[in-house]
Amino acid sequence: MLELYHAEPASNSLKVLLCLKEKGVDFVSHLINIQAFEQHDPAFLEINPDGQVPVLVHDGTVITESTVINEYLDQVFPSPALRPAAALECARMRIFTKYVDEYFRPSLSQIGWQLMIHTITDKLSPEEFAARLARIPREEKREKWRIAAAQGYTAEQMAAWRRTLAEGIGKMEAALAKGPWLAGPHYSLADISCFAMAAHMPARFGDIMSDTVSPRVMEWHRRMRARPAVAAALAMPSPLKAAARPMRQ
Numbered sequence: 172m173l174e175l176y177h178a179e180p181a182s183n184s185l186k187v188l189l190c191l192k193e194k195g196v197d198f199v200s201h202l203i204n205i206q207a208f209e210q211h212d213p214a215f216l217e218i219n220p221d222g223q224v225p226v227l228v229h230d231g232t233v234i235t236e237s238t239v240i241n242e243y244l245d246q247v248f249p250s251p252a253l254r255p256a257a258a259l260e261c262a263r264m265r266i267f268t269k270y271v272d273e274y275f276r277p278s279l280s281q282i283g284w285q286l287m288i289h290t291i292t293d294k295l296s297p298e299e300f301a302a303r304l305a306r307i308p309r310e311e312k313r314e315k316w317r318i319a320a321a322q323g324y325t326a327e328q329m330a331a332w333r334r335t336l337a338e339g340i341g342k343m344e345a346a347l348a349k350g351p352w353l354a355g356p357h358y359s360l361a362d363i364s365c366f367a368m369a370a371h372m373p374a375r376f377g378d379i380m381s382d383t384v385s386p387r388v389m390e391w392h393r394r395m396r397a398r399p400a401v402a403a404a405l406a407m408p409s410p411l412k413a414a415a416r417p418m419r420q
């Protein structure tokens with residue numbers, strides 16, 4: 172049996188949902204509401220002591236890290252293949268998934284955190300917030316929550332993270348000049364990783380991703396959204412949409 176603990180269909184959770192939907196395998200979905208801090212509940216920490224989603228549980232065995240989960244799924248459910256058979260194309264795929272994990276996703280996450288954290292913390296008293304912070308197992312996550320909720324990040328930090336996003340979109344634009352998909356001729360985990368991060372960027376970062384600045388990426392984005400698996404993943408339940416709280420700019 173496959174079970175996925177995930178948040179709304181965005182970022183790392185969307186990455187694994189896209190892979191599962193592409194494979195067409197059945198799984199039990201456990202929606203973890205990050206806005207309600209459910210990822211730090213003791214019952215969830217027993218599954219993943221890092222207090223993060225997504226988490227795959229396959230026949231009782233826990234697998235963490237979205238990129239690793241997707242490679243695992245591709246090995247266990249080989250059809251349709253999402254890792255190119257050719258060595259060079261597979262290397263290009265991994266360069267994208269590594270770039271997303273090391274640079275693109277952390278930058279997007281820091282910016283997103285700054286913009287949305289007050290929609291969460293405004294509902295809590297300082298004491299309640301301190302109690303929430305104390306439950307976060309990872310030091311760097313505790314710091315991220317604490318700084319964003321208190322003084323916020325500096326304009327220089329925000330600008331540097333935005334530059335990384337622009338750099339990533341630039342890398343995608345360059346790759347799509349050479350082939351229909353990011354790693355080359357075949358749809359792969361590179362497309363899945365990048366789309367999971369860029370899915371909502373045209374609406375929120377129009378200066379970085381638009382028909383004017385990144386026409387090939389936008390055309391790819393439309394092709395991605397037209398895939399039934401992508402539409403199905405994006406249609407998964409979302410506590411954020413349900414709450415429909417505006418982000419602070």
Ligand SMILES: N[C@@H](CCC(=O)N[C@@H](CS)C(=O)NCC(=O)O)C(=O)O
Pocket residue numbers: 178181182183184205210222223224225235236237238307312
């Ligand atoms: N490297 C991990 C990162 C996981 C991660 O940061 N997940 C976020 C959601 S996209 C999360 O659980 N955040 C809540 C928290 O850390 O409190 C992966 O790729 O799976």
